[in-house]
Amino acid sequence: MPWSRAAHDGPQESETVRLPYIDRAEAGRVLAERLVPLGLDGAVVLALPRGGVPVGHEIARRLGSPLDVLVTRKIGFPPQPELGVGAIAEGGAPVFDRELLGRLGLREDDLAGTVEAERAELARRVRAYRGERPLPETTGRPVVVVDDGLATGGTARAAVRALRERGPSRLVLAVPVGAAETVRAMEAEVDEMVVPAAPWEFRAVGQWYRDFDQLTDGDVIAWLGRPGPAGRPGE
Structure with a gap:
C-alpha cells in the first residue's frame, strides 16, 4: 500500500514500488522523486542515524538541500x-x-x-x-525527517516531536517503507508524510532491503562528508 499524506487531504495512492530495495541509497532515490513535487524550497534534511543517513544523502542531493543528522x-x-x-x-x-x-x-x-x-x-x-556544530536552523523553514524504515515508530515520534518545538514551517516525515499500522498512527505527528511502501505484513525494516548491512559511526561520518548538491559536504 504505497501512499503519501498531506495534512489537508488524507491518504493518497502513489506509484507502486518494487520491493525489496537494493540498498538504502536506491531507497533514497525512490523516496526523493516523491518529495520533489511537494515544493520543499529551502528545506533542511535531517536523517536519523545510523540507517537513515544514506537515504537522506540521496534526498538532500536531489532536493538541493543541506543534510544533517538528528540523533535519537x-x-x-x-x-x-x-x-x-x-x-x-x-x-x-x-x-x-x-x-x-x-x-x-x-x-x-x-x-x-x-x-x-x-x-x-x-x-x-x-x-x-557533528562535533561542536549545532543542529541547522529549522525555525520557519521546511524540515524533512528521514529514516530507512518505520517499524514501531518510537524513535521517529521522538524526533518529530523534538523538531516541532523548533518551529519549522512544514514538518515532513519520509521513509522508504513502513508498517502500515505505524504509518497511519504517525499521521497526526507531522504535516506531510511520504511512504512509498506500507505493507501490512511487516516483521522488520531489513526484510525490505537486499543489502541491509549494519552501519558504524564511521559510516555515518563518511556519508555526511560526501559532496552534496553544491559540491560541499552536507550542503
Whole structure:
C-alpha cells in the first residue's frame, strides 16, 4: 500500500514500488522523486542515524538541500533492552509508549536511570557526528525527517516531536517503507508524510532491503562528508 499524506487531504495512492530495495541509497532515490513535487524550497534534511543517513544523502542531493543528522536513542525495558518502551531525540523530552509501560507495570520514573544512560550515549553520538556544530536552523523553514524504515515508530515520534518545538514551517516525515499500522498512527505527528511502501505484513525494516548491512559511526561520518548538491559536504 504505497501512499503519501498531506495534512489537508488524507491518504493518497502513489506509484507502486518494487520491493525489496537494493540498498538504502536506491531507497533514497525512490523516496526523493516523491518529495520533489511537494515544493520543499529551502528545506533542511535531517536523517536519523545510523540507517537513515544514506537515504537522506540521496534526498538532500536531489532536493538541493543541506543534510544533517538528528540523533535519537531507544529507551529499552531494562530486563530486555531490545524491547523499546520509549525514545529520546536530541533537544527533546523522552517519549514513552504509555500503553506498553502499563502492561509492564512501569512508571516513567522507574526508567530514570535508563534515560540518563541513553542521554549520555546520545550526547556521545552528537559529538562524533557533528562535533561542536549545532543542529541547522529549522525555525520557519521546511524540515524533512528521514529514516530507512518505520517499524514501531518510537524513535521517529521522538524526533518529530523534538523538531516541532523548533518551529519549522512544514514538518515532513519520509521513509522508504513502513508498517502500515505505524504509518497511519504517525499521521497526526507531522504535516506531510511520504511512504512509498506500507505493507501490512511487516516483521522488520531489513526484510525490505537486499543489502541491509549494519552501519558504524564511521559510516555515518563518511556519508555526511560526501559532496552534496553544491559540491560541499552536507550542503
